Amino acid sequence: MKYSMLRNSRKILAAIVLILSLLIFLQGGRLAVALSRPVLFWQFVPSAVKFILNAGGIAALGFLLIVLLTLLFGRIYCACLCPLGVLQDSFSLFRRKPRRYTYLAPRPKLRYGLIALVSLTTIAGSLGLLNLLDPYSLFGRIGRQIFKPLVILGNNLLASMLGRFDIYTVPRLVLPQFFLALFVMTLGMFGLLFWLAWRYGRQYCNTLCPVGTVLGVLSRFSLYQIRLSAEKCTACMRCERLCRAGCIDSRHKTLDASRCVACFDCLTVCPVAALTYDPMLPHRTTAAVNASRRKFLVTSISSIGAILLAGLPLRSLAKTFLSWEQSVLTQADPLRDNIIPIVPPGAGSITRFAASCTGCHLCVSVCPTHVLQFTGRKYGFQGVLQPTLDYQSGYCDYECTACGQVCPTGAIDLLRLNVKQRVQIGTVKLITDRCIVYDRKEECGACMEVCPTHAVHAVELDGLQHPQIKTEHCIGCGRCEYVCPVTPTAIFVEGMREHAQALPPLYIEPPQAAPRMQEDSDDFPF
Structure with missing residues (x-):
């Protein structure tokens, strides 16, 4: 019963996050501004970037809370706070029959290779690869470039149909400006996301997503973890067929906690209670597990140090490349001294x-x-x-x-x-x-x-x-x-x-003060 309540609570929160996130990008205007704060606070990459690069203060502590939640309860962010993760789960609503998943071998070289490459390019001064793979940013572009045009087209079709009956309560909307390169890139990522989710569940989260990889590393040390008891397990495969992360191996009676996205579905189907979600107390861990964790921690710290050292000369090389590239890009119109992008007020530079x-x-x-x-x-x-x-x-x-x-x-x-x-x-x-x-x-x-x-x-x-x-x-x-x-x-x-x-507004002809009325005059002054 307690696991059913846990799973239902996760589903409710995930639905709220998805609906609010869609409204932000589909509706726009004042509603989007009002709804953005509670959603954006919990987005890992934007919050981390704001905290690290812009000294965001309390408003940018969302990623630290996500780290704390992960160390306590596992990948809660992936389960119900990430709109892209919830979007992948929603694809299953279009199936006639529930999808039966199977155990998938981990791909550590792909996962950690990508996170190393993202780290190197970020240190070098480019957020390009991070922007492409970040789940929140990808969700935003999908919402803006794919979902919003579809909603507008549907709205305008409805407006045309109602207009035939002289009903004009639904206003026509203007489609956003179309950029072929951005649309093709976004559509390609959406297609890849849909295919992976349709065939393999949460494989984007466990192979390509940099946030999923980072939180997967942290979830190895979570206080609460879903554990599979080999003694109780009967290898009935009910949990494995339901696991969208592909992290339960019924044959060998193991569960990869680093890839578990904390959906809690498996906890409700085990007939012998072989799966539990309890705190990993110190006296219940073995010496082998502790040794393995220490080895993993040392390896992780060494890898981070290697990335940082490799990034230092790469950053210097990137600065040289950037100055050359900018000089090439700014020679388009001979009547303009330089053509550089104009960024909004508040950007600074x-x-x-x-x-x-x-x-x-x-x-x-x-x-x-x-x-x-x-x-x-x-x-x-x-x-x-x-x-x-x-x-x-x-x-x-x-x-x-x-x-x-x-x-x-x-x-x-x-x-x-x-x-x-x-x-x-x-x-x-x-x-x-x-x-x-x-x-x-x-x-x-x-x-x-x-x-x-x-x-x-x-x-x-x-x-x-x-x-x-x-x-x-x-x-x-x-x-x-x-x-x-x-x-x-x-x-x-x-x-x-x-x-x-800029200097204060320049008024060539200052507005004239209205003429005063004479105390003994009843005439209107203008």
């Missing part, structure tokens, strides 16, 4: 952003103006799958701080609105040879009307209002570039590697 962003695309989902988009290779080797501000798609809202509110790693700090409105993420440049006013002598004024700081302002010349700029007042929001009717744009924002502070 391109280097800091690329070293902290895991590419979960949550900021892309909640951005109200859709200015945050996939970058391709704008960050080069250092950053893969990370977003940037694309002023052809939108502009950075002067009154918005949504991306900073939801960023799970601290790559985008949450700034007070009045502080954000002074952060200079880029500077505006005007190409007069392309401008309608300068080149054709026609009225336009689009860029001047939308500039929130009046860095782009009007100066009358020959009877026309000509746009002129004061870069020290520009914050780089991109409104001017977004509304410019010329192709290619006559005005654009050039990114800054290090963010600065």
